[in-house]
Structure formats: structure tokens, C-alpha cells
Amino acid sequence: MKCVNQLLLAGAFAVASSAQANDLNQVIDSSSEINKSALTSQNKIDAISDNMQSRLQQFRTLNKEIEGLVVYNNQLDKQIKNQLEEMAAINASMDQVSVIERQITPLMLRMITGLEQFVTLDVPFLKDERANRIAKLKSMMDRADITSSEKFRRVLEAYQVEVEYGRTIEAYTTLLEVDGQEREVDMLRIGRLELLYVTKDSAKAGSWNKETKQFDALPNTNISQINKGVRIARKQLAPDMLTLPIQAAQ
Incomplete structure (x- = not known):
């Protein structure tokens, strides 16, 4: 009888041990699954965090570029404004040049006529040379391929030559x-x-x-x-x- 009881106890112990082992395995398996799930979640969290950091860095970079563009655009606005003012001034000057050009042509004609009269009344030296110079000035005034500024320069040059004669x-x-x-x-x-x-x-x-x-x-x-x-x-x-x-x- 004693032996039977011992066998029953041994069997019960074995069954209990087997049940405990199964429960422990289940716990271990569950823990392992939890760890795997936690690792997967952590990886996702890390990936999301990295993505957010990258986007934040991009955001900050874009903000700096936008700030630079704002400063650049403001500077361009100032330059464009100055250029428009300069263009207006140039246009006004061109209008004045047209007026001056219309006035300077009659002035040059009078200067050439006055120079011719002076040479006629002056001491008769280098008559041919001086007459040719005046003839060239008259011919020049009819030419369209010579600018008014160049014509005026040549007329003044002729006057300067006559002035030099008086001190040489x-x-x-x-x-x-x-x-x-x-x-x-x-x-x-x-x-x-x-x-x-x-x-x-x-x-x-x-x-x-x-x-x-x-x-x-x-x-x-x-x-x-x-x-x-x-x-x-x-x-x-x-x-x-x-x-x-x-x-x-x-």
C-alpha cells in the first residue's frame, strides 16, 4: 500500500512538473513574442524619430534659404528701383540732348561763318590752308554720318588753331x-x-x-x-x- 501511494505521489509530481514546464514554456514563448513585438515597435519608433529629425533639419534648412531669398529679393527691389530712377534720368537727359542738338547746329553754323569772316579780314598768311579748313567744316555740317558732338569738336579745334596762330x-x-x-x-x-x-x-x-x-x-x-x-x-x-x-x- 505504501508503495502504491509513493507511486501515485511520484506520478502526481511528474504530472505537476510537466504542467509547470508547459506553463513556463508558454510564458517564455509569450515573453519572446512580446520582446519581438517590442523590438519591432522600437524599430518603428526609431525610424519615425529619424524621419522626423530629417524633416526637421530640412525644415530648418528651407527656413534659412527662405530668409536668404527674402533679403536677396529686398536688395533686388532696391536695385530695380534705382535702375528705374536712372532710366528716368537718362530719358530726361536724352530729351534735353535732343533740344540741345537742335540748338547747337545753328550755333555751329554761325561759328563757321564768323570764323570765315575773321580769316578774310585777318593777316593773309596760309590762305589756302585756312580756306580749306573752313571749306571742310562747311562740308562736314551736311554729313549725317558725323555726330553733332564730333562736329562741335572739330569746329572748336579750328578755333583753337586760329588762336594758336596769334602766339607762335x-x-x-x-x-x-x-x-x-x-x-x-x-x-x-x-x-x-x-x-x-x-x-x-x-x-x-x-x-x-x-x-x-x-x-x-x-x-x-x-x-x-x-x-x-x-x-x-x-x-x-x-x-x-x-x-x-x-x-x-x-
Whole structure:
């Protein structure tokens, strides 16, 4: 009987142990499933967190770009405003240029006419050269391929040349009627103060008379000084004192 009881107890213990083992396995399996589920959830959470961080970084980057674009656009607005103001000023200037251009053409024509009259009344030196210069100015005024500014520059340049004549000394060779005969002579111009000539053979000399508008013969005693002046003007002699007949200023 005792043995039977021991067997029953052993069997019950075995059954209980087996039941406990099964329960433990179930608990372990459940725990494992929970861990797996938790790991999966954590992975999803990490992925979502990483995605949110990435999007946040993108958001911050875009905000910085937007701020930069706002500053850039504001600067462009200022530049465009300034350019529009400059364009308005240029348009106004162009309108003024058109007005000035219409006024300057008659002015240049009057200046050329005045220059021509001055040359006609002036001491008759380099007559062909000065007449050609005025003729070119007149022809230039009819040309459409030359701007008004260039025309005005050339007119002023012609005036400047005439001004320079008044403060320079010059010698040149030309043909002149002397005693009814055309002869080759050396002309000596001293500013606009005096215009003298001496024949190539140094036999005759004369000076321009502003009153009679013709050359007056000079004594032979002046010839050496005129020849000296010619050589000085041609830079063949160093500048020196000259003794020449000078007409009194009126």
C-alpha cells in the first residue's frame, strides 16, 4: 500500500512538473513574442524619430534659404528701383540732348561763318590752308554720318588753331607777286603782329600793311634780320633778338 501511494505521489509530481514546464514554456514563448513585438515597435519608433529629425533639419534648412531669398529679393527691389530712377534720368537727359542738338547746329553754323569772316579780314598768311579748313567744316555740317558732338569738336579745334596762330612764329615758302612778277618767297609770320616776306635771292623784302591790305617794300637793311627770323622759326637757329619793323597797334 505504501508503495502504491509513493507511486501515485511520484506520478502526481511528474504530472505537476510537466504542467509547470508547459506553463513556463508558454510564458517564455509569450515573453519572446512580446520582446519581438517590442523590438519591432522600437524599430518603428526609431525610424519615425529619424524621419522626423530629417524633416526637421530640412525644415530648418528651407527656413534659412527662405530668409536668404527674402533679403536677396529686398536688395533686388532696391536695385530695380534705382535702375528705374536712372532710366528716368537718362530719358530726361536724352530729351534735353535732343533740344540741345537742335540748338547747337545753328550755333555751329554761325561759328563757321564768323570764323570765315575773321580769316578774310585777318593777316593773309596760309590762305589756302585756312580756306580749306573752313571749306571742310562747311562740308562736314551736311554729313549725317558725323555726330553733332564730333562736329562741335572739330569746329572748336579750328578755333583753337586760329588762336594758336596769334602766339607762335612760323616760316613757310609760297608764291607772291613782287613788283608785278610772281616770285617764290619765304614768309615770316610773327603771331598776328607782323607778316613779312623775303625773296629767295634776298633781293627784295616787304611787310603786310593792315591799312592798305597789301605788302609794302622794306629797305634792304631789314633783309638780314628777316632771314634770321626765318631760320629761327624753322629751328635752324636758337631763339634770339630780332630787329624788325613793327606796325603800331591801332
